[in-house]
Amino acid sequence: MTISRRALLAAGAGAALLTACGSDTGRGSGAGPELSQWYHQYGEAGTEQAVERYADAYRKARVAVEWRPGNYDQQTAAALLTDSGPDVFEGSPTLDQIRGGQVVDLSDLLQGVEDDFNPAVLAPKTYGGRIWGVPQVIDTQLLYYRKSLLAAAGVQPPATLDALVDAAGKLTTKKVKGLFLGNDGGAGVLGGTPLYAAGLQLVTADGKVGFDDPAAARALAALHRLYADKSLLLGAPADWSDPSALLQGLTAMQWSGLWALPQVQRELGDDFGVLPFPEDGSGAPSVPVGAYGAVVSARGRHQAAAKDFVRWLWVERTDYQQDFALSYGFHIPARVSLARKAARLRTGAAAEAVRLTTEHGYAQPLLWTPASQTAYQDALSRIIRGGADPESELRTVIRTVSAELDRVRRNP
Incomplete structure (x- = not known):
């Protein structure tokens, strides 16, 4: 991959x-x-x-x-x-x-x-x-978790973003971090996923900025709380796309790709589950697909x-x-029909991944230009690791994205 x-x-x-x-x-x-x-x-x-x-x-x-x-x-x-x-x-x-x-x-x-x-x-x-x-084919990203570690800490699989923050804190010990979102704290991989989980979009169906809403700042602020609470694993030997941090017991939960599922299953057996990015506020679970x-x-x-x-x-x-x-x-x-009848996707975590992708999958919209992506990702990095004010950062991003969407409309 x-x-x-x-x-x-x-x-x-x-x-x-x-x-x-x-x-x-x-x-x-x-x-x-x-x-x-x-x-x-x-x-x-x-x-x-x-x-x-x-x-x-x-x-x-x-x-x-x-x-x-x-x-x-x-x-x-x-x-x-x-x-x-x-x-x-x-x-x-x-x-x-x-x-x-x-x-x-x-x-x-x-x-x-x-x-x-x-x-x-x-x-x-x-x-x-x-x-x-x-x-x-469809490639997707999911939240993997170790069932035994959550059970030992008395933590339920998180269904909301606030629950994810709380769970990561409770699961963090001297030897194990609660959550791994990548060595940069998640800025590089999460993209618009937290916004969709908050009920927002990158670009609306009518070509407007889809996250000019206070819910966006709230969702991104939660990502900084994870970093500030020292619940995030940083500096892992391999980055988020490789499941080794989860498999080696360096973290209790890890964001990674569907491609990692066979390896995780071979090494952990039934001691894992998969989740979407949890909903925030009035939003819904979010699963990025490509x-x-x-x-x-x-x-x-x-x-x-x-x-x-x-x-x-x-x-x-x-x-x-x-x-x-x-x-x-x-x-x-x-093809939906092929996903439904594929034997390897009918049971266990694989079947759950298909269900989550079908029900909650989103893809980066065509109107989301490289300039918009760069502006947003840079702001996300400053928010997560630097503690920058999400509202201020998002106002700047919204101006950039609005200008990009205007440019697109002017040059059909």
């Missing part, structure tokens, strides 16, 4: 980067045109061989798979501006790429099955009533053939879709 799957970076690389990275790792045996398909470099063993196998099985075109190491999102953004980029690639098309005509409308591929795709991950790939990417999708480049020479391939692989071949999600790592299929 690489960070590139969860964060989009601005394009800044030139053609030299495009030729310096990547390798052709597979070529389909079909007739017809030759298509180039790009994937970022997955960490899960077997994924590369699986996507080569899918390409080899396609008969209407010859599909050459390229495995792209390095800063994949930056490579792809730069490649879309040239004639040497991929025909099909996995990614999350940005607003600029959509409005700049760099990617192809794929709405017709999902006719009759659109409702079967998880709406939380389909929404960020939808703009102007059109679909610009077909979701592949998903790369299959996207077609508008600079490709064989757009119709590329669309046909995407339809075949990510709409028609549900067996490959389930295989890709669950055989080489641990993800939720993007």
